[in-house]
Amino acid sequence: MNLQPQASHFIDGQYVEDSAGRIIECNYPATGEVIAQVHSATPAVIHQALDSALRAQKQWAALAPVERGRVLRRAAEIIIARNRELSELETRDTGKPLQETLVADATSGAQALEFFGGIAPTINGEMMPLGADFAYTRREPLGVCVGIGAWNYPTQIACWKAAPALACGNAMVFKPSELTPLCALKLAEIFIEAGAPAGLFNVVQGYGDVGAALATDPRTAKVSLTGSVATGRKVYAAAADGVRHVTMELGGKSPLIIFEDADLDNAVSAAINANFYSSGQICSNGTRVFVHEAVQKAFIARVAERTARAVIGDPLDENTQIGPLISAAQRDKVLSYIEIGKAEGAQLVFGGAIPAGYDNGFYIEPTLFTGVTDEMRIAREEIFGPVLSVLSFKTEAEVIARANGTEFGLSAGVFTQDITRAHRTVAALEAGTCWINTYNLTPVEVPFGGVKHSGVGRENARAAIEHYTQIKSVYVAMSDVEAPF
Numbered sequence: 001m002n003l004q005p006q007a008s009h010f011i012d013g014q015y016v017e018d019s020a021g022r023i024i025e026c027n028y029p030a031t032g033e034v035i036a037q038v039h040s041a042t043p044a045v046i047h048q049a050l051d052s053a054l055r056a057q058k059q060w061a062a063l064a065p066v067e068r069g070r071v072l073r074r075a076a077e078i079i080i081a082r083n084r085e086l087s088e089l090e091t092r093d094t095g096k097p098l099q100e101t102l103v104a105d106a107t108s109g110a111q112a113l114e115f116f117g118g119i120a121p122t123i124n125g126e127m128m129p130l131g132a133d134f135a136y137t138r139r140e141p142l143g144v145c146v147g148i149g150a151w152n153y154p155t156q157i158a159c160w161k162a163a164p165a166l167a168c169g170n171a172m173v174f175k176p177s178e179l180t181p182l183c184a185l186k187l188a189e190i191f192i193e194a195g196a197p198a199g200l201f202n203v204v205q206g207y208g209d210v211g212a213a214l215a216t217d218p219r220t221a222k223v224s225l226t227g228s229v230a231t232g233r234k235v236y237a238a239a240a241d242g243v244r245h246v247t248m249e250l251g252g253k254s255p256l257i258i259f260e261d262a263d264l265d266n267a268v269s270a271a272i273n274a275n276f277y278s279s280g281q282i283c284s285n286g287t288r289v290f291v292h293e294a295v296q297k298a299f300i301a302r303v304a305e306r307t308a309r310a311v312i313g314d315p316l317d318e319n320t321q322i323g324p325l326i327s328a329a330q331r332d333k334v335l336s337y338i339e340i341g342k343a344e345g346a347q348l349v350f351g352g353a354i355p356a357g358y359d360n361g362f363y364i365e366p367t368l369f370t371g372v373t374d375e376m377r378i379a380r381e382e383i384f385g386p387v388l389s390v391l392s393f394k395t396e397a398e399v400i401a402r403a404n405g406t407e408f409g410l411s412a413g414v415f416t417q418d419i420t421r422a423h424r425t426v427a428a429l430e431a432g433t434c435w436i437n438t439y440n441l442t443p444v445e446v447p448f449g450g451v452k453h454s455g456v457g458r459e460n461a462r463a464a465i466e467h468y469t470q471i472k473s474v475y476v477a478m479s480d481v482e483a484p485f
């Protein structure tokens with residue numbers, strides 16, 4: 001399998017190489033095989049990318065919004081037409097099962113481009129009557145936006161950042177995670193094919209130091225990061241130095257609350273999706289599953305019974321439901337949390353090991369712990385792997401307090417048939433996105449983002465426009481100017 005791109009970076013409408021940069025090897029997580037090699041961006045490459053974005057942004061912002069929207073919508077159409085090819089690349093880059101990538105990655109990216117392409121012509125200011133005078137606001141682009149991505153959704157993250165940024169008249173320099181360098185390059189090619197000016201969307205490869213150089217450059221007006229809380233703190237601080245705008249989509253340890261009157265089969269399905277989809281490598285996962293004590297036994301039995309049927313295997317086989325994790329380091333981190341859980345006294349009901357015959361790739365069995373308590377590390381720290389922890393509760397007030405007892409606040413889910421309890425509970429939960437009787441659905445029409453340490457700003461929906469524009473107020477006098485002397 002050789003997926004070597006033409007060159008490491010995509011700048012000013014073309015592939016660019018600078019082999020002086022550190023080598024980044026790209027592995028297929030199912031086998032560990034090296035499938036491509038790119039070079040980390042040198043200062044010269046970073047300079048070239050930011051300069052070309054700066055040039056392209058002026059030209060792009062001068063277009064009529066409907067023309068900008070058309071380019072984004074064309075890019076969406078190209079992605080949809082090439083979904084299989086892009087999904088296979090995503091699977092090879094991340095190890096996520098093709099069964100997932102065919103429906104959740106490029107397609108979700110295309111929806112973001114379609115949505116923001118559609119609303120681009122509606123991004124307006126306001127007019128304020130002031131007696132004889134009046135004022136109006138212009139909603140203007142920020143300039144060059146830097147996007148920095150995590151490795152779990154490389155195409156989706158690039159699109160979720162690029163679509164609103166470009167719709168508002170900005171340009172972007174995007175740095176993928178060094179673990180998944182390939183997908184964003186394809187997006188850069190597609191933008192050019194869709195008619196975007198050269199330099200509007202650039203991709204530079206690199207480790208954290210490249211992200212840091214981009215985030216602190218005077219040409220950068222905004223930084224949008226998807227990553228861990230630890231990285232978020234650093235990037236936020238670096239951006240603050242230049243008083244830059246930020247969007248921070250960070251980690252979580254989200255609660256999924258299952259009341260005693262819940263439809264249990266649906267709750268089990270949601271808990272499975274919320275912990276084992278993408279081998280658990282999803283920021284919004286409901287990894288603290290609070291189950292009312294009256295239904296806990298039945299819930300655990302059903303999760304264990306259904307998880308036993310999960311098909312682990314080659315991610316390129318469309319029957320595979322559970323693929324590997326992204327890297328050996330991530331697998332080892334998750335395995336160490338499983339050991340911590342056991343040592344802390346949680347009961348391992350299912351999984352917990354590398355599946356037999358899969359020690360070449362970075363696989364871990366879907367894992368179920370019960371008897372988890374709030375102070376255990378597996379209930380407090382983001383594991384980012386297929387580890388579902390069941391915590392027992394008795395009352396609504398108790399579970400709300402415990403669900404909120406975390407530094408994170410990305411998401412939360414509630415299962416109940418009682419409509420008033422459902423709304424009362426989500427109103428009390430400290431989370432940016434809540435689901436009632438489902439979990440982890442993130443359509444582009446709905447804002448997505450976190451509270452507390454899980455983030456700042458929102459992606460998707462109209463809300464994202466607020467984070468990629470700035471308002472200029474213009475006061476218009478219609479009569480003579482009065483002065484005291």
Ligand code: NDP
Pocket residue numbers: 148149150151152153175176177178179206207208209210211212213215225226227228229230231232234235248249250251252282283284382384410450454455
């Ligand atoms: P990291 O925080 O390790 O990295 C995120 C990105 O930031 C990478 O591209 C990384 O580069 C880069 N980076 C690292 N250090 C710096 C720095 N000092 N300045 C600028 N950029 C830097 O996250 P992971 O890639 O490990 O992704 C997993 C994390 O992402 C989880 O915590 C998860 O919850 C979160 N996440 C959040 C989502 C959300 O929307 N809220 C969605 C998906 C994931 P490199 O990798 O090359 O070091």
